[in-house]
Amino acid sequence: MHQGRLPPHYAGLLCTWLFALSAPVLAVQVGDHWDLGGAVRMRVDDDSQRHIHKIGMDTVMLGASYASDSWIGAARYRFYGAEYPYQYVPHFGDIRFMEYAWIGYRFDPRHQVELGLNQVPFGLQPLYSSTFWETLGNIVGMEDIDMLGGKYRWDTHEWNVQAGYYVRQAWPGHGTGRGSTYSVVVTPADPGVAGGTRNVERDLFVGRVARKARFGEWKGEVGFSLLTSSLYNDDTRRYGRRNAYAVHYSAQKNGWATKLQYARQQMAPRNPHGEQTITVGGYDGTFNLATRGNFYTGDLSYTFVDSYLVGWVKDLTFYSSYSLYEKSNPAFRNSQRFILGTSFSLKPFSIYLEWLNGRNDPYIGGNSYTQSLAAGSINRWRNQLYMNIGYYF
Template sequence: MHQGRLPGHYAGLLFTSLLALSAPALAVKVDENWDLGGAVRVRADQESQRNIHNIGLDTVMLRATYTSDSWIGAARYRFYGAEYPYQYVHHFGDIRFIEYAWIGYRFDPQHQVELGLNKVPFGLQPLYSSTFYETLGNLVGMEDIYMLGGKYTQNTDDWNLQVGYYARQAWSGQGTSRGTTYSVVVTPADPGIAGGTHNVERDVFVGRLARKTRLGNWKGEVGLSLLTSSLYNYDTQRYGRRNAYAVHYAATKNGWGTKLQYARQQMAPRNPNGEQTITVGGYDGTFNLATRGNFYAGNFSYTFADSFLGGWIKNLTFYNSYSLYEKSNPAFHNSQRYILGTSFSLKPLSIYLEWINGRNDPYIGGSSYTQSLAAGGLNRWRGKLYLNIGYYF
C-alpha cells in the first residue's frame, strides 16, 4: 500500500467486512478431536513524523489443532503482503510462512512431550508482556521463538520444568528476503547489508525451571532459564557459540499484573571480521544484532473482571511495557522500547490499541532497520500509534 491515507471507501469496506464476521464463529469442528480455524486481522498505523497514515489488511492465518486423551498437536500458517509494511510486493500472500507445527503425547496430566516446530521455553511464558507488538526480546532471539526439535514438560506440585533440544530453525517461507520465518532467528544476511554475517544456529539446548510463589496477595511464579547453542559461519566454516540465561517473575493480584525479566546473552560467532555483531532475521527481513548484552523487560497491567455495554466488551486491559537491550560494546547505542496500550474483546473481535515508542528500535520511527540493534540507528525516541483488529475463528 502506498504511504498516505487509505481511501475512505476501502477502509470502510475492510471494517465492514470484519463486522460482518461478527456472526457465529466459523471454526470447523471436524470431530471431537480435530478443530480447524484461523484469523483475519487489519491494522492501522499513524506516524506523523514520517507521514505514514495507513489502514489495511494485516494478516490471514489458518490453523489446525488436535486433542485427545493422550495425543495433541497444532499447526498455524500466516499470510502477508501488498499492504503496509509489505507494500513492496504485488499480491497478498506473496509473503507467507509457518508459525508452528508440532505433535505431542501426554503421559498423564503432569507430563508431556512435543516434537516438531514448537516454542522454545526461555523466560516468561507465553510472552514477555501484555502487548501486541511484543518487547525487544522478540528481536534479540528470546521471546516467542519457535524452532525444530523436541520439548519435555513436567508439572509437579509447585514446580514446572521444561527442557528441550532444537536441531535448527524453522523451514524458510516465501518472501523477498532470507529472513522468511515467523521467529527472529540467526540468519545469513541479505545482500547489501553493511556488516552482514552468514551464520545459522544449530543444536540448541534449553532448560526452564519455575516455581509458584505467593507474596502477600500476589500469586505467580519465579523462574530461571538457560540456553546454549552452536553458531556455524558459512564464510569461515567454523563453529561459534551462543549462551544465554534469564531470571523472571510474574504475578497477579485482584486484576493487577506484573511481569519482570532480566537476561544475559553472549554470542561468539566465528565471523571473518570479528564477533561484535551477528545477522538475524524474520518477517521478510534481516538485520544486525549486537552479540553481547543485557536484556531487561517490565510489564504492568490491570484487567477489569466485569464486562461492559451489555457484555459486548470483555477482558478490558490497560498496560505499559518497557524493554531495554543494553549492549556490552560501549561504542554501541542501547536499544529501548516503551508501549502504553489497551486491549479488549468486542464480541468476536480482538482489539489492541498501542502508543509505541522506540529508540534504536528497527521497527519504530524510521531508525536504521539494519543497524539499530547493533551499533545503533536513530538515537532518539520516536513514536507511532498502532491499532490491530482481529477476528479469530
C-alpha cells in the same frame, strides 16, 4: 489513508466482519478431537513525523489443533503482503510462513513431549508482556521463538520444568529475502545489510525451571532458564557459540498483573571480520544484532472483570511495558522500547491500541532497520500509534 471506492479485498473483508457480528463462532470442529480455525486482522499505522497514515490488511492465519486423552498437536500458517509495511510486493500472500507445527504425547496429566516446530521455553511463557508488539526480547532471539526440535514438560502443583533440544531454525517460508520465518532467528544477511554476516544456529539446548511463589496477595512464579547452541559461519566454515540465561518473575493480584525478567546473552560467532555483531532475521527482513548484552523487561497491567455496553466490551486491559537491550560494547548505543496500550474484546473482535516508543529500535519510528540493534542509529526516542483489529475463528 484510502479514499474513494473501497478496494475489492477490503470489501470482502468488511463482508466477513459483518457476517461475524451475526455468527459468534465460525471455528469448525471435525470430530471429537480436531478443531480448524484462524484469524483475519487489519492494522492502522499513524506516524506524523514520517507522514505515515495507513489502514490495511495485516495478516490472515489458518490453523488446526488436535487433542485427545494422549495425543495433542497444533499448526498455524500466516499470510502477508501488498499492504504496509509489505507494500513492496504486488499480492497479498506473496509473504507467507509457518508459525508452528508440532505433535505431542501426554504420558499423564503431569508429563508430555512435543516434537516439530514448537516454542523454545526460555524465560517468561508464553510471552514477556501484555502488548501486541511484544518486547525487544522478540528481536534479540529470546521471546516467542519457534524452532525445529523437541521438548519435554513436567508439571506439578508447585513446579514447571521444561527441557528441549532444537536441531535448527524453522524451514524457510516465502518472501523476498532470507529472513523468511515467523521467529527472529540467526540468519544469513541479505545483500543490502552493511556489515552483515552469514551464520546459522544449530543444536540448541534449553532448560527452564519455574516454581510457584506467593508474596502477600501476589500469586505467581519465579524461574530460571539456560540456553546454549552452536553458530556455524558459512564464510569461515567454523563453529561459534551462543549462551544465554534468564531469571523471571510473574504474578497477579485482584486484576493487576506484572512480569519481570533479566537475561544475559553472549554470542561468539566465527565471523571473518570480528564477533561484535551477528545478522538475525524474520518477517521478510534481516538486520544486525550486538552479540553481547543484558536484556531487561518489565510489564504492568490491569484487567477489568466486568463487561460493558450490554456485554459488547469485555476483557478490558490497560498496560505498560518497557524493555532494554544493554549492549556490552561501550561504542554501541543501547536499544529501548516503551509501550502504553489497551486491549479489549468487541463482540467477536480482538482490538489492541498502542502508543509505541522506540530508541535504536529497528521496528519503531524510522530508526535504522539494519543497524539499530547493533551499533545503533538515531539516538533519540521515536514514536507512533498502532491499532490491530482481529477476528479470530
